[in-house]
Amino acid sequence: MAARCFAPAAPVDARNSAPDTNEAPESIAVLQRRADFLAANRGLRVARPGFVLLARPNGGRGKRYGITVTKKIGNAVVRNRMKRRFRELLRAALPDEGLPDHDHVLIGREGGIERDFAKMRGELSFALSRAADGKGDPSRRRRSGRK
Numbered sequence: 001m002a003a004r005c006f007a008p009a010a011p012v013d014a015r016n017s018a019p020d021t022n023e024a025p026e027s028i029a030v031l032q033r034r035a036d037f038l039a040a041n042r043g044l045r046v047a048r049p050g051f052v053l054l055a056r057p058n059g060g061r062g063k064r065y066g067i068t069v070t071k072k073i074g075n076a077v078v079r080n081r082m083k084r085r086f087r088e089l090l091r092a093a094l095p096d097e098g099l100p101d102h103d104h105v106l107i108g109r110e111g112g113i114e115r116d117f118a119k120m121r122g123e124l125s126f127a128l129s130r131a132a133d134g135k136g137d138p139s140r141r142r143r144s145g146r147k
Contacts, residue, residue, distance in 0.1 A: 028094050031066030031103060040066065040105040044136035046127040050112030050120050051086070054105040055131040063098045065090045069108035082108045085117065089124050097128045
């Protein structure tokens with residue numbers, strides 16, 4: 001049998017293993033299925049200059065979010081930048097201001113990429129409060145020829 005050649009571990013100080021007082025942020029799921037985005041499109045709609053917020057109850061699945069930025073906005077670099085900005089907005093706002101058991105979808109608008117981030121944060125707070133009050137904008141008219 002071989003001899004062990006390492007020293008025994010030193011005792012660990014108790015203050016180094018103190019519990020962390022910061023709670024983990026609430027986990028918010030990401031919408032990935034097309035059916036979830038289509039369902040959110042039938043929900044409440046709040047339009048702002050940089051984005052449109054869609055909110056719809058999801059039957060007890062918690063707070064979820066999705067982001068849509070179309071090719072009309074720009075090339076892939078511009079679209080990805082807008083999505084990163086939206087993710088950061090939602091990460092900061094949804095835990096406190098998001099509607100419980102709702103799907104939240106942000107649709108990018110053309111002016112959204114140049115807008116000031118702090119201004120967009122205020123607009124998102126305003127849109128979430130309007131959605132919580134049930135005061136959305138009128139739904140879009142259905143285009144003829146589509147089912």
